[in-house]
Structures are given as structure tokens and as C-alpha cells.
Amino acid sequence: MFVKSIATTLAILVASASIASAQSPTRIQQFKAWGAYSYKAQNGTLCYVLAVPTDKQPANVDHGDVFFIVSQRPGQNISYEPQVMVGYPMKADAKVVVTIDNKNFNLFVKEKSAWVENAAEEPALIAAMKSGKSLKVQATSARGTKTNYTYSLDGISAALQQIQKCK
Numbered sequence: 001m002f003v004k005s006i007a008t009t010l011a012i013l014v015a016s017a018s019i020a021s022a023q024s025p026t027r028i029q030q031f032k033a034w035g036a037y038s039y040k041a042q043n044g045t046l047c048y049v050l051a052v053p054t055d056k057q058p059a060n061v062d063h064g065d066v067f068f069i070v071s072q073r074p075g076q077n078i079s080y081e082p083q084v085m086v087g088y089p090m091k092a093d094a095k096v097v098v099t100i101d102n103k104n105f106n107l108f109v110k111e112k113s114a115w116v117e118n119a120a121e122e123p124a125l126i127a128a129m130k131s132g133k134s135l136k137v138q139a140t141s142a143r144g145t146k147t148n149y150t151y152s153l154d155g156i157s158a159a160l161q162q163i164q165k166c167k
Contacts, residue, residue, distance in 0.1 A: 028162055032155030036162040047072045047166030049159040053137075053149035061145060064088050068135065068151050070126065072166045080126045080160065082107075084114040089142040096139045098125065100132040100153075114139070130157045 028036040028047075033054070038047040048071040056063045064087010071081050084096055089111055096107040096114035105125045107114035116122050129135060130153075137149040 029159075030155075031159040031162070033152040034155040034159035036159045038163070038166060044074065045166055047163035049156070049163055051151050051156075054134075054152050055148075055150040057148040058145070061147070062087075063147065063149075066149055068137065068149075070129075070160065070163075072163045074166055080122060082116055082122060082125050082129075084137055084139070086112055086139060086147070088112065090114065091140040091142050091144065094140040096137060099136045099138070100125075100128040100134075103128055109139075126160070129153055130160070 023039050023041070025037045025039040028038055030036075031049075034049045034051045036047070036049050038045055048069050050067050050069050053066055053068075056066060065085070066087060067085045069083045069085060071083065072079055073081075082098075084098070084107060090096070090109045092109060094109060095117070096109060098105040098107060103124075105121055105128075106117045108117045116125060132153050135151040135153055137151070139147045139149075141147060
């Protein structure tokens with residue numbers, strides 16, 4: 001199941017990064033709750049860290065595959081880009097809110113993914129992830145269902161350090 005989820009995630013990452021002819025991802029190493037991955041494509045190497053939620057609410061709905069990803073694409077000058085991916089279309093005009101230690105970050109929605117609304121806040125989100133204990137995500141499905149996800153931040157610093165070497 002997890003391998004299928006990683007393959008699905010890779011396909012979405014490839015599509016969102018507009019990189020053609022990607023190969024299968026290579027798992028570099030697991031760092032507690034966070035896995036580090038890489039793959040080579042025509043436009044260069046993409047590296048990312050990924051975690052699955054430790055809690056999904058409401059418990060009685062099908063969330064599909066849900067991930068928090070931080071990607072690094074050195075060939076495209078993209079460094080530590082956070083992204084939320086869910087297994088359902090989100091409400092187009094809604095914001096996704098990421099909370100770490102009472103600090104909120106707003107993300108904009110495009111279909112099943114969300115990115116930091118103000119790219120200048122990405123380093124602050126990454127810094128909060130490195131120093132925090134857990135990360136919470138609040139989203140709204142296209143049907144109007146309010147969803148909440150909790151992620152452990154155990155291992156995030158080591159995983160990010162691993163992909164820092166991505167080339």
C-alpha cells in the first residue's frame with residue numbers, strides 16, 4: 001500500500017514539476033517519520049522528503065492518500081518547497097492552513113495539492129518544522145468536508161539535511 005502511495009505521489013510530483021520521462025523514485029533513507037527520496041528526469045534530479053499523517057479526521061471519511069512533502073529541485077533553483085497532497089479534490093477558493101507551535105501558514109489550493117501562498121514564508125515554515133514537534137493541516141474538500149491531519153516532525157531535520165546534497 002505504501003509503495004503504491006509513493007508511486008502515486010511521484011506521478012503527481014512529476015506532473016506538478018512538469019518534468020518528463022521520470023524514472024522510479026529511489027528511497028535514500030528513512031528518518032523516523034520522514035522518508036527521503038530522489039529520482040532523475042530529463043530536467044535533472046528531484047529530491048523530496050515525505051511523511052504520512054499520524055491522525056486523519058474525520059475518521060469516518062475516505063481521505064485517500066495524504067502526504068506532506070518538501071521537495072528540492074536544484075536544476076530549477078527550487079529549494080525546500082513544502083506541499084500538501086490529499087486524495088480528494090479540495091475546495092478551490094479555500095485555504096489550507098498549516099499550524100506548527102501556534103504559528104499558522106496559509107496555502108493556496110490547486111485540485112488535490114496546496115502550496116505556501118507567499119513563497120517568501122517557505123523558509124519560516126521549514127524552520128518551524130525543524131524546531132517543532134508536530135504539524136497540523138486543516139483543509140476543506142470540494143464537497144465542503146472539513147479535514148484535519150497531524151504529522152510527526154520526528155526526523156524532519158535529518159531528512160532535509162539528506163536532500164540538501166541533492167544534485
